[in-house]
Amino acid sequence: MKIKTRFAPSPTGYLHIGGVRTALYSWLFAHHMGGEFVLRIEDTDLERSTQEAIDAIMDGMNWLNIGWDEGPYFQTKRMDRYNSVIESMLNNGTAYKCYCSKERLEKLRTKQMMEGLKPRYDGRCRHHQNPPSDKTLSVIRFGNPEEGFVIFKDKIRGEIKFSNKELDDLIIRRSDGLPTYNFCVVIDDWEMGITHVIRGEDHINNTPRQINILKALNAPIPEYAHVSMILGENGQKLSKRFNAVGIMEYRDQGYLPQALLNYLVRLGWSYGDQEIFSVDEMKTLFTLEAVSKSAASFNTEKLLWLNHHYINHLPTEEVAVHLAWHIEKAGFNTDQGPELVEIVKLLGERCKTLKEMAESCRYFYEEFEQFDENAAKKHLRAQAYEPLSQVRIKLAALSEWAKEEIQNAIESTAKELGIGMGKIGMPLRVAATGQAQSPALHLTIHAIGQARTLARIEKALTLIASG
Structure with missing residues (x-):
């Protein structure tokens, strides 16, 4: 018998966490068993179903790479x-x-x-x-x-x-001639050959009614698995109407699809103490018997931790593709500056989301109008003028813009002037980036580029001289 599961959302709102987890479990079970996964849009509620919601369902599943083997089927086309x-x-x-x-x-x-x-x-x-x-x-x-x-x-x-x-x-x-949800579901599951119905526990009361209709039709009865609800961090049930956001909002907030899938699979299922699962591992290890009967609780900090892990452990090129989307949304051009893979390497340890990374890397590509006020007041003072002047001369003299040579120029300036590295490092950081925090200074300056770094130091020197 070929195993066949389905995800059957109603397009009356966005696709949210609970729906995606149901889709993921159905998809994983089908693949674990060597079967097929069907996408069916249950759009019989003509007043509330919208094309916008249908598009949101498709976009969410495509972003998460939860592909369907059949469909999408639409109930309105089967009346x-x-x-x-x-x-x-x-x-x-x-x-x-x-x-x-x-x-x-x-x-x-x-x-x-x-x-x-x-x-x-x-x-x-x-x-x-x-x-x-x-x-x-x-x-x-x-x-x-x-x-x-x-x-x-x-x-x-x-x-x-x-x-x-x-x-x-x-x-x-109904009296208007439209078949009802519970009936359409039965006919679809029967004729599409669905062997396992995996859905939320709110459908448990529908199951006996649907089984009786299937029996009346002499149709095979699928096996059922009802997944427990997801509770928000306030302890209340996540739903379309309460405390749940559309799945694409997680993309917009800077989460990687791999992180969200890993988080969702563990939101009710476990395999020993393992926390990190690739998609291939999920397909290999997932079983319905290991799904908990208890409600799961959503934890944003855990999701952030996973996202940070994937930013630093996925292939850098893959993360850079997702970062490019966020940079485009942020509205700046990356043609003049380092490759995005370099940004991922530089900022991966510091940023938990790609949105944060996109916001943090602007100074690598665009000039800032002014230095951060507090950083400038603290570090771009009169005593910083000579160290900045000297390090600028050394950086300008470099024939090869190499990380080691940049580090040597900074260290030799501090040594020649008899000052600690902080006396040169912090003014140089503020001059080059406009702010008081950045990745390792020589790596940051290397990525910014020689011409842009020298111009910014000159701008800082002008500020100090004017003050």
């Missing part, structure tokens, strides 16, 4: 098929027309709740098929079994049991 199955069910008696008004259903619901009963449809039209003479619009309901139990073995939670008496006759087509 004829859903209605065909519904007509067959009406003919064979597994579904029926219901003419009950909203007013009757609301009175029934209120009465049941007042009596302490679980609100559910009472089956009136199932047992009394007398359509009104005024041709009132009907809905179509599934005739759920009235006795027995639905029992299934969840791959994460173990055996789950529902009494059919607790399940009412689900509406499978």
Whole structure:
């Protein structure tokens, strides 16, 4: 049997962390088992589904490199098929027309709740098929079994049991003619050959209803795995409507897709004490049995730690590609200056996100209008004039702009003037970068370039002389 999983988001909002984790687990399980992964867009909510949300889903999965083997399928393009199955069910008696008004259903619901009963449809039209003479619009309901139990073995939670008496006759087509979510899902899972349904625990109550419809169709029953929720750092559930951001916001904030995938796979799954997983390792090691039943808690500091790790351990060229996107967004040109791989090497230890790195590397490519006020006040003072003048002469005399030669020029200036390295190093750092912090000074100056460094030292000397 070929294993087949699916990710089936509703395009009614952005793709957020919980959805991506579900997609990742489904994708990893399929690949672990040598199977296939299907992308299906469940867009039957015509009022709330948007093209913008569909694009966001695609963009997020492409950025994370979670590729699908089939799809994307769209439920709105399969309406004829859903209605065909519904007509067959009406003919064979597994579904029926219901003419009950909203007013009757609301009175029934209120009465049941007042009596302490679980609100559910009472089956009136199932047992009394007398359509009104005024041709009132009907809905179509599934005739759920009235006795027995639905029992299934969840791959994460173990055996789950529902009494059919607790399940009412689900509406499978509304009065406007549109099939409903729970019905469309069943037909799609059946006809797309889905063998394993991996989804959030909020779908557990849908599962027995869907299983009963599959049984009525004599269709195979997939295996189910319901993943626990993700809690925010405030302890509340992450959701589209509360405390969750779209997945592309993490890209915008400077996270690498590899870091986010590594973080998400560990947000409910573990393999011993291992924390760092390549995608290939995830595919090899992932099992549903190792997924926790307990809710996971989102931790931004842990994600930052992972991102910092990947900035420094992925191939530098790969990180540089992502950095280029952030620099373009920041709006400056890198044609005149060091290669981005050099920036990654220089700033990787200092920056936890690529956005931070992009903001930190501007002085390698663009002139700054003025020196940082506090740094200049502290380090570009009268006593710094001579050390800066001397080191500028030495740097200008270098025929080869090499890191070792730059370091020698700085050290020899300090030695000749009889001053500590800080007396020359800090004024030179502020002069070259405009600020008081940078990577190792000789490496920074080397990356800035000879002409640009000399011009900036001259600018600092002018400032000191004017003060």
